[in-house]
Amino acid sequence: MAITLAFDVYGTLINTHGLLAQLQTLVGDKAFGFSTTWREKQLEYSFRRGLMNNYVPFSECTRQALDYTCLYYQISLSSSQKQALLECYKTLPAFAEVKQGLLAFKAQGYRLFAFSNGTAKAVEQLLQTAGLIELFEAIVSADEINTFKPNPAIYQHFLQVSGSVASQTWLISSNSFDVTGAISAGLKAAWVKRSPTAIFDPWEIQPNVIATDLLALDNMMSQFAIKET
DSSP, X not given: OOOEEEEOOBTTTBOTTTTHHHHHHHHGGGHHHHHHHHHHHHHHHHHHHHHHTOOOOHHHHHHHHHHHHHHHTTOOOOHHHXXXXXXXXXXOOBOTTHHHHHHHHHHTTOEEEEEESSOHHHHHHHHHHTTOGGGOSEEEEGGGGTOOXXXXXXXXXXXXXXXXXXXGEXXXXXXXXXXXXXXXXXXXXXXXXXXXXXXXXXXXXXXXEEESXXXXXXXXXXXXXXXXX
């Protein structure tokens, strides 16, 4: 059976800081901090809602996190300005090496899936815009069972939908919580360390592989022949 690769989307394939140019026109030199806080709060809201069993689509977490970030930085954006940012969020760019990396994995015979907290519709739009959609067998969304990563249920849902087994399934993610969640659920996982200053949580759970991007990861996986089980 071929190895299955479950690719996280936001932050791994798609650059969540891809709105810096738009933000600079609205908030000036606060743009990077604003973008970082927005992303951090988006994830926090998904964690909290998952724990509370109070589900809303990931896009709602994104919207509410934007409202929070405006309050935090004491920046007053109009409803139309906020909506414009949220619309841009639907077409964020992919990281530069992503398509080449995915093509390399595909050429080696791996099964490729997009695996996200975002709804299938939102993820499809992102991947379509980035020219990546045809490289995946399917999209698996946490929305399908009304929860968010790293709830163990979403990793089991992925295995069920993909028809894979945990021992032959790798999560590929730049988000440490996703990596620890997948490993806790019995999958293997690779951490894509996209920033040299990124820190992996100092837990007892650590990634099976660490790479700086998808091309480096493809080379590492080929070298260690992990697709042969």
